Amino acid sequence: MIGFPLGASTTLAELARDPHPRLALLRAHEPVSWLPELNGWLVTRRDLALDVMRDAAAFTVDDPRFTTAQVVGPSMLSLDGAEHTRHRDPFAAPFRPRAVREGFGSFIERETDRLITEIETPGTAELRRAFAGPLAVAVVTEALGLAGTTTDTVLSWYEAIVRSVSDLTAGAAAAPAGAAAYARLKDAVEATVADRRTSSLLVSAADRLAPAEVASNAAVLMFGGIETTEAMITNALLHLLSHPDQLALVRNDPGLLDGAIEESLRLEPGAAVVDRYATRDTRLGPATVRRGDLVTVSLAGANRDPAVFPDPDRFDVRRDNARLQLAFAHGPHHCLAAHLARLETRIALQRLLERLPGLRLDPERPASPYGLVFRKPDTLHLRWDVGSGPADGRNGPTTPS
Template identity: 35%
Template sequence: MRSTVHWGVAHGLPTLILRRAADRGDLHARLVRTGGRGSEAFDLVEEIRARGPLYRSQLGYVATSHATVREVLTSDDFRTGFPTDQGPIGRVARWAAPRTLHPVEPPSLLVTEPPDHTRYRRLVTRVFTMRAVDRLRERTEEIAAGLLDDLEPRAHDEVDLVESYCSLLPVTVIAEILGVPEAERARVLDFGSAAAPSLDFGLGLRRYRSVSRALAQFDTWLGQHLEQLHRSPGDDLLSELVAVRDEGRGLDETELKATAGLVLAAGFETTVNLLGNGIALLHDHPGERARVGADPSLWPNVVEEALRLDPPVLLTARMAQRDTELAGTTVRAGSMVTAVLGGANRDPEVFPDPLRFDVARANARDHIAFSSGRHHCLGAQLARMEGDVGLRTIWERYPDLRLEPGARRRETRILRGFERLPATLRP
């Protein structure tokens, strides 16, 4: 009962509103409904951009310029949340919200705000440091090489890179971060695959239920795993997170679960998308691939340019906390502003010739693919490292890799990536 009500408030009702607005020609609704599928979303972004830095729609506002998107994400005048969080619908939503962990329900870092967010993030960032990511690099290189070794006997046959490489690399790294025993890693892969759509919007009831089941199962497993780490901590980052303290106070059990759930859902799907999008861009631009082959020092910049041109997360949203001015327009309290990360990353005012894939682009790192402000992606450095290792390793091992017909984008609205990417490694 509660889960069906929550689906109705969080997915069903908004989808109905979007469909009706899109049928009336609203560009905002059409963009969200199109989401991460194909190139149509970017065509709509440019159509919206032509209307100015802040487009007023039937649903709220849309920001596509780099400056306006960054302001929305960094200003204290805006917060995470939706208008449905307020009033009678908000009370129903809170009553029906999942009792198990969920990456877009409190206390997830994605949706908490100061002062809770400040304390919470300060503790988590003590563990998820650049040094911790550097320690994981060598292991990530071993994992990537091992996955490609496993594919060697099939190198002349068609393989799905999403299934056999892009998904297995990040989920194996996540398993190491969470201290998952080897025997249980297949379960965690299943959890990650099933739970990743929880970050998206407009799920159908059947998909919503499968996601909810996966999150509930992961919640149960994680409770047992945390008990084990309390008794016998390992050298993984989750064990460190269990022990970290700030002024004598650490993360409680719910916050630990929320962090682990966010690492699983956000760290899995977005990195799968980064790897798939990056492989496709390099395949489709052989001249740029030759440049990075001649100068391997460009690999980190390849990751930044892939994040800029085809980001794993297309858009996000914020709600105005108070009446405020944005891009010369008065935005009333309670209004929603959709910040199109993929639009900001193609702003011609910031990125010359923005539709060109340029592995040596000097300011590629100025993208906003990881959001900005207090909700800047906690795993950004980890994703960058996995992208660098994952793309470099596969192209150095298989420089003649050929993508085959049949690639398919995910049917997602917020996230953007491939569901299937067939390839022949040695044509």
């Protein structure tokens, strides 16, 4: 498409490896740009990103090309309008703020402490797979009430589904492991729903949705809940430990921990992009989008818009507007479990800072986020001091009542 030279020279490999310099360039000069490698538009300015995500009538997820639906079928993630509401509402109640605090706080604290106990003695661990991933899986499994599964099994399903969605988004064929993993998840969901003696979110949703619909929505909740939270914990640890001055602020003022989490979400959202499809010809900023065009919103680009976030590449736990970040998307498809992900991340960081004195990055194993769609370090190797006793008040915030 003529008129978008920066988009024409943008590669998906660059966006997966280190997207932020290129996103800044696009945002300044081509805030809605046509990327031939994407075969669609990329939106990088925050106000235009909001326009797309708010207007489900003009920019829909309900399209055969929507990659998650190709793997798990129609769900609240890939439907709009009345059908979206019908799929989403049966799952909404447990994820409201008060219900999250009352329903999951104690469970998250127990699981967090159990996982830390398993790793604390050696003084070193790879935290993504030994802690962040298992915690996210345990909480999602608890939230769904999924019977007859283990953390390792659910984590393997999730990883296979994520790989398939990522393959499709990058224009490749999806590996068969994703479909096989979803088939096993679907069997587990149907077994849970069939046992009416149990009380779970899946069983209650089955009163309003068909079994296949319960399974597809369970898959996207699992998919989103694990991915979002694992990335939130891992990226937030990386940001804090990479900035000793900011970590010192959080240690001295526990009230800044929430700001640190929001700022990490702003700088490196776990889901870097969301896709929409134009339902009609429309003007979007400087571009004319045609009906049927793919419109990809760069949450990573919008979150570093200098018109909203001064000095946008700086990690600042005291940034007063960090909650304007769009890591959980916006509009009808705002992340259903955002409050739960925040609670998990807050408790996880609190406990890690309290219980692992001298927590620091392993200098011999550097880490950086990577990924076109889902961004986090592949591994996060950390070290801490062993045998020095529990951390004192300077080493981490206390758990809120």
